[in-house]
Amino acid sequence: MRAINSITEQDIKGVGMTSQRTRDRLISRLKQKGIKNVQVLRVMSLVPRHLFVDEAMATRAYEDASFPIGHGQTISQPFIVARMTELLLESGPLDYVLEVGTGSAYQAAVLGGLVKDLHTVEVIPELYRQGRDLLYKLGYRNIRTHLGDGSWGWQEAAPYDAIMVTAAPDEIPNALIQQLKIGGRLVIPVGAQKSEQTLQLVTRTSDAKYSVENFESVVFVPLVSSS
Secondary structure, eight states, X not given: OOOGGGOOHHHXXXXXXXXXXXXXXXXXXXXXXXXXXXXXXXXXXXXXXXXXXXXXXXXXXXSSXXXXXXXXEEEOOHHHHHXXXXXXXXXXXXXXXXXXXXXXXXXXXXXXXXXXXXXXXXXXXXXXXXXXXXXXXXXXXXXXXEESXXXXXXXXXXXXXXXXXXXXXXXXXXHHHHTEEEEXXXXXXXXXXXXXXXXXEEEEOSSSOEEEEEEEEEOOOBOOOOO
């Protein structure tokens, strides 16, 4: 990732393989793959993904692919970012959202353009600092970044309208369900093995009950715990 303090307006705008024309080609591919939410597509066309990857990878940033970001973590494939965001917003606009696993902060930037207030939690200190500084430099003032174990959510700001998890636990953490409002939605990849992970939509239906819908198979890094 380039030095955050050196990012200019031209860097954000991009040129050549990071230009708006290249971003628009990615959006066309996402539409072809079935993404229908117009607001999700609009925001993803504006977020400068090339600033969320290593500078050496910038010219490939608008491929529909995931890339390593260090510390055993990855920046998610744009289709998966769009798909999870679309599922989260399926019931309508959201005000108060938690993201577990800031990582590169790309997913946080996408959510930040769609919800009123976003809290995002990262357990790896280096990624937390990079994400915090980049989001601030890019002008996101509705995103609050936290350093902590995301498997426990972020109780201090609960309850949330929705929660998104960008790494895969073996099973759905109960702490996250308890931090949802009644009727709140949790989008999460679940599975101990990468070859057996499923994208799930969890809806909290009462204090003690929730429903689960299964969607496509996915591949995510494991949800890292600080313990």
